């Protein structure tokens with residue numbers, strides 16, 4: 274579904290990403306982990322060609338993303354940035370805009386059905402007719418995720434999707450993403466700081482360090498040695514109630 278090979282990216286000659294290489298199967302969630310400023314958000318922006326990489330290939334569902342027109346990318350890739358812009362729109366209209374790559378401006382029955390089903394799934398009914406420029410950070414974050422889901426993409430890119438959410442909504446949003454990923458056999462790449470949320474919801478992990486993939490794999494790579502080398506923090510990783518949890522020693 275997603276394959277990234279030999280991806281290099283620099284901002285004005287400052288190298289950020291160096292030979293990034295990974296694959297992700299349909300129905301799976303990949304968590305991109307690593308310290309502040311390492312290049313996690315930049316990697317997401319490279320994958321959907323907002324920042325075309327200097328070298329490398331990105332294949333989504335058999336197509337080379339860098340060769341596609343913008344609206345063709347939007348049909349395949351749903352991207353939720355860390356901060357989204359809030360205009361004078363209702364949440365309903367903002368979410369409906371996610372259908373634009375499929376329909377132009379002729380909104381049809383199916384589009385409204387998809388929007389209403391996602392609003393229901395994310396529990397946004399009460400927010401639907403409120404203006405997004407009057408919303409809290411967490412409300413806005415949920416609307417932005419809804420907008421990406423109605424795009425019905427093959428690949429979801431979520432940049433710290435739970436950073437403004439309370440504990441309950443963090444779990445709800447990630448559970449919904451999990452459901453969508455499994456039921457629709459799409460893939461999701463999610464940048465995260467919370468290792469415990471990552472361990473609960475992701476299937477695969479990439480730790481970035483100094484612009485490179487330091488470790489890539491399943492649960493077996495989320496271990497104290499890796500965490501120490503990537504974040505400089507001593508931890509234990511224990512199993513509790515069926516989930517692995519990371520406990521810092523400091």
Ligand SMILES: Nc1ncnc2c1ncn2[C@@H]1O[C@H](COP(=O)(O)OP(=O)(O)OP(=O)(O)O)[C@@H](O)[C@H]1O
Nearest residue numbers: 284285289307308309310311312313314315316464
């Ligand atoms: N538009 C830009 N122009 C120049 N440098 C940038 C730009 N955007 C980000 N950077 C720099 O590139 C590096 C990687 O940034 P990025 O936002 O990808 O990191 P991150 O791992 O997502 O960080 P965080 O965890 O803090 O969100 C940082 O040093 C950042 O200051």
